[in-house]
Amino acid sequence: MQATIGDNIYLLIIFCTGGISLLVVSFVLLFIRNQRKLLASRQQAHDREMAHQKALMHTMLTSQEQERQRIGQDLHDEVGGALANLRMRMGREDPNLFKQQIDEIIQNVRSIAHNLSPPALALFGFSAALEELVAHNGQFILLKQEAAIATDQLPNEVALALLRILQELITNTLKHAQATQVTIRLYLQDQHLHIQFTDNGIGCDIHAGVHVGMGLRNIESRIAMIKAHFTITSARGEGFAVHIAMPL
Incomplete structure (x- = not known):
């Protein structure tokens, strides 16, 4: 009898040991599987971020090249053309008549x-x-500057980037929005500089159209340069709004 009980206890210990071992092995395998999934997910996120940064860099370089072309075109058309016309006229007219054109x-x-x-x-x-x-862009723009002390202390490259962003937003509104009112508000909150740009124009579907997408990507590339982030709200017939938050 005692031998039978001893054998049963021995078998129970073996089964328990085997069960625990199997459970431990299962947990280890499950942990390894989850770690692999986590690493794969992180790698995919990293790859997406790298692709996104590459796209931003491409947009930035494209924007710079377009800016150079625009400046070159302005110099050629406005200055070069005016100088060529002035040179031809100076050969046959009184030089004193050219003051207005020179100005x-x-x-x-x-x-x-x-x-x-x-x-x-x-x-x-x-x-x-x-x-x-x-x-310079008209009286239909309402400016609410509530962070003058902070913005005047920004590094020059950051301040210039913000001006370029606002300049591009204003230009896009003038060209496409058919707006009668633009509001630009700057304020401080939670150790961030906030810039709110809104217009009452026709709005747009920000998820459709290559042109719109490139415009947003260009703005995003400039905002990424100053380590800020932004949100855009717009819909057809409901105006356009951009909110920028930059840590100070």
Whole structure:
């Protein structure tokens, strides 16, 4: 009897040991499987992020090249054409009659140089440059600058990037939105500089169309340069809004 009980206990110990071993092995295999899935997921996320960054870089370089082409075209059409016309007229007319045309050429050169590097930014700071940008684009823009002290302390490259972003948003609104009112608000919250850009135009479907997608990608590439993030809200007939948040 005792021998039978001992054998049963021995078998029970063997079964328990085997069951525990099997359970441990199952947990180990499950852990390894989950780790592999996690690593694969991280690798996929990394690959997507790298592809996204590559696309942003491509957009940035394309934007820079387009800007160079635009400047070259402006110089050729506005300045070069005016100078060629002036040269032909000077051969047969009184040179004193050319003052107005020379003044126009000087103004065109100043305008091109201003677009390249806003002088108010270096001389008076971001707030003054922003006010100049708004004034240059018409009275339908309402500016609410509630963070002047913080924005005037931004590094020059960051301030210039923000001006370029706002300049592009304004240009897109003027070209496509058919808007009668634009509001730009800058304020501080949670150690971030917030910029809210809204218009009351026709809006757009931000998920459709190559042109719209490239426009958003171009804005995104500039925002990525200053390590900020943004959200866009728009729909057909409901205007267009961009919210930018940049850590200080």
